[in-house]
Amino acid sequence: MGDVYGAVADPTRRQLIRLLAETYELPLHEMTSRFPVGRTAVSKHLAILRSAGLVTVRKSGRESRYHLNAAPLREIQEWVSFYDRFWTEQITNLKNLLEDEENT
Amino acid sequence: MGDVYGAVADPTRRQLIRLLAETYELPLHEMTSRFPVGRTAVSKHLAILRSAGLVTVRKSGRESRYHLNAAPLREIQEWVSFYDRFWTEQITNLKNLLEDEENT
DNA sequence: GGAACAAGACACCATATGGTGTCGCATTCG
DNA sequence: CGAATGCGACACCATATGGTGTCTTGTTCC
Numbered sequence: 001m002g003d004v005y006g007a008v009a010d011p012t013r014r015q016l017i018r019l020l021a022e023t024y025e026l027p028l029h030e031m032t033s034r035f036p037v038g039r040t041a042v043s044k045h046l047a048i049l050r051s052a053g054l055v056t057v058r059k060s061g062r063e064s065r066y067h068l069n070a071a072p073l074r075e076i077q078e079w080v081s082f083y084d085r086f087w088t089e090q091i092t093n094l095k096n097l098l099e100d101e102e103n104t
Numbered sequence: 105m106g107d108v109y110g111a112v113a114d115p116t117r118r119q120l121i122r123l124l125a126e127t128y129e130l131p132l133h134e135m136t137s138r139f140p141v142g143r144t145a146v147s148k149h150l151a152i153l154r155s156a157g158l159v160t161v162r163k164s165g166r167e168s169r170y171h172l173n174a175a176p177l178r179e180i181q182e183w184v185s186f187y188d189r190f191w192t193e194q195i196t197n198l199k200n201l202l203e204d205e206e207n208t
Numbered sequence: 209g210g211a212a213c214a215a216g217a218c219a220c221c222a223t224a225t226g227g228t229g230t231c232g233c234a235t236t237c238g
Numbered sequence: 239c240g241a242a243t244g245c246g247a248c249a250c251c252a253t254a255t256g257g258t259g260t261c262t263t264g265t266t267c268c
Binding site: 027028029039040043047061062063064 | 243244245246247
């Protein structure tokens with residue numbers, strides 16, 4: 001069972017998630033036409049998303065309809081929310097970052 | 105310049121972030137002692153975190169002190185918050201997921 | 209000054225990843 | 239029925255990734 005962080009790390013997969021969020025459900029070939037990569041690649045990305053629980057499939061005739069399940073994203077949301085309080089230090093850290101850039 | 109999603113995708117790097125959140129700043133060798141991997145591996149992880157802007161370095165004598173900068177996490181937070189409204193569909197999607205599992 | 213330590217840089221390796229093309233099996237449609 | 243479509247399953251390939259060990263440089267400390 002793949003992890004959610006890895007599934008979301010790829011930009012193409014994030015676009016797929018976004019696409020599925022805007023439409024109720026879509027067959028593979030219709031998604032493929034919206035991306036610059038081939039059908040097989042999209043299919044593999046969807047498999048990864050499926051193994052992360054982010055996407056569900058429903059077979060309808062000869063096409064597989066994909067649907068978004070955003071629930072697993074909750075894990076990421078909870079993880080990232082832990083660091084809310086550190087954002088207030090943004091200004092001081094920006095200073096450190098700039099000093100770091102100078103030394104690089 | 106590495107992206108934040110990729111930087112956060114690795115579990116070891118998330119642990120490093122967590123560790124740096126709990127302590128003000130740490131030298132490399134002290135972090136390494138807390139992980140099952142070697143010094144070089146930790147150093148490379150920190151380089152990735154640094155290129156994503158999540159970590160800053162301050163040289164102090166012969167050791168490099170690492171410090172957390174949580175600001176870039178904001179991008180992830182904003183991205184994931186877009187899908188808040190889809191979590192309400194969790195129950196119906198769970199049903200779909202189970203049906204999917206049966207067909208697998 | 210010389211030993212010991214911290215850490216970056218580099219060479220190297222196994223495996224994961226993202227992409228391709230092709231094949232084969234259902235399913236639809238003329 | 240037969241052609242065409244949709245898509246999963248492979249086989250394959252180039253590169254990225256996560257790990258190792260070794261070398262070197264800089265710093266501390268006796």
